[in-house]
Amino acid sequence: MTVFKRNRWAVVLLVLAVVFLAVGVGRGEAETVYRKAVQICMECIGLG
Numbered sequence: 001m002t003v004f005k006r007n008r009w010a011v012v013l014l015v016l017a018v019v020f021l022a023v024g025v026g027r028g029e030a031e032t033v034y035r036k037a038v039q040i041c042m043e044c045i046g047l048g
Contacts, residue, residue, distance in 0.1 A: 024030065
């Protein structure tokens with residue numbers, strides 16, 4: 001058995017995850033998530 005046959009679903013899910021990640025970055029979602037994370041961190045530390 002080849003590696004692809006044994007791990008077919010793992011490969012399919014990995015490719016799907018990469019596609020969704022690329023779509024999110026293309027839509028500018030990474031910047032939104034980063035901005036919200038910075039805001040939450042500043043609130044936790046007490047600077048914001």
